[in-house]
Amino acid sequence: IFQPLHALRTAEKSLLPGYHPFEWKPPLKNVSSNTDVGIIDGLSGIQNLVDDYPVDTIAKRFRYDVALVCTLMDMEEDILEGLKTQDLDDYLKGPFTVVIKESCDGMGDVSEKHGCGPAVPEKAVRFSFTLMSISVAQSNANVKIFEETKPNSELCCKPLCLMLADESDHEMLTAILSPLVAEREAMKNSLLILDIAGIPRMFKFIFRGTGYDEKLVREVEGLEASGSTYICTLCDTTRQEASQNLILHSITRCHAENLERYEVWRSNPYHETVDELRDRVKGVSAKPFIETVPSIDALHCDIGNAAEFYKIFQFEIGEVYKNPVASKEERKRWQSTLDK
Incomplete structure (x- = not known):
């Protein structure tokens, strides 16, 4: 039952994202090549200049590529099972196409009723993603080896960034989520090389920003709030x-x-x-x-x-x-x- 401390640390490390080695070809622009990255401060890299909007809050996040790798490693059995079901070789190297659904929503009031914590916003926002499908090109056709059966379930929704912020605070959201968006844009033009079942395989990612309600769509797309004359987020109608x-x-x-x-x-x-x-x-x-x-x-x-x-x-x-x-x-x- 009792494990030596180094064994416990190794076990603990294996449960955190960032434990799996991987590489990008070409390397991601403006993203560190270090893969051993756990939970990071969501405010890291934000310089508080006098003229800037003050970012007085707490935010924690995973690096986007590290979180995706961790998700793929968790799905190793599903990937191998999918290859087997479609009568494909289990040593197939890809490239596999992975479709990711991005979501972001406010989590409501998280204020402390008692106590005297730091003066931070009393609302929280969560940015997360869901792995929707994995497919591979075979003889001029895309063969789906995995598809999420419950895409709206909490169980398959992976948190990427958690911040104490009001979802109506455009400047705060921009400051904290911009690094995530930059990482996502960099990943669109690169191939991930990751060992699955001992074989290096290639993955490319397609991102779909569909998990936003109307309030968030207006916020992240720079539109006026819902009381606007311009009633619609899809067209220009008044x-x-x-x-x-x-x-x-x-x-x-x-x-x-x-x-x-x-x-x-x-x-x-x-x-x-x-x-x-x-x-x-x-x-x-x-x-x-x-x-x-x-x-x-x-x-x-x-x-x-x-x-x-x-x-x-x-x-x-x-x-x-x-x-x-x-x-x-x-x-x-x-x-x-x-x-x-």
Whole structure:
């Protein structure tokens, strides 16, 4: 039962991320090649200059690549089982394509009811990721060897960074999450080489920023808060336009365009008034710093539902079950009755 201290330390170390040796080809830009890295201070590298926004908080995180390696090592059996199930050689070197879903959300109030800890924000934010799938190219087709069956479960959601911060504090989020974003951008252009079952295998990563609610999407993409005239995070529609158009919506916003609009907002190259400038940038008012993948949100589900109910109510007014071949004029009459 009793183990010598060095054995306990070795066991403890093996449970922490950073224990597995790995390398990147080409090496990651602006990221240390040291792989023996555990939990690090989320504020490391942030210089407190007089002009800067003060970052008075506590944040802890893993280095992004180290956390991904640890996750892959935990899944060694799943990877080998997947190769076997698909009748592939278990010594296959890849490259394997790994799809990662990124998530970030506020954790609500974490204030101390008693005691006198440091003066830090009384809310917390967690940035995490989920490994969604692993596939490998075989004879011009991608063969999936692993797919997460419960992608929204807490059990497969790996915490990457935990900070005491308000999710509405754009400057704080930018300061703490920017190094993570930089590491992620560096990994997009490199191959990870990692020993799985004694064989060096290659992995490339695809990142999908889909685990954000509307509040966080607005925050990280630099949009105005949810009370804005620009009601939508996917398109440029205003409240007025949305109320008159229940059906025809398409995804038009993107991260690159938001960045361009922020530069216009910041520099005002056409010397416009505030209202004219705001209309030009369509509600972008802060610097976007995380790229999110546009996906249907609750607002658009509601718009779709409203459109369906609108049609149903029209049919009920016109008693379509009695007269299924009504003329266009009659249908317009039902619509005007409903609009009243």
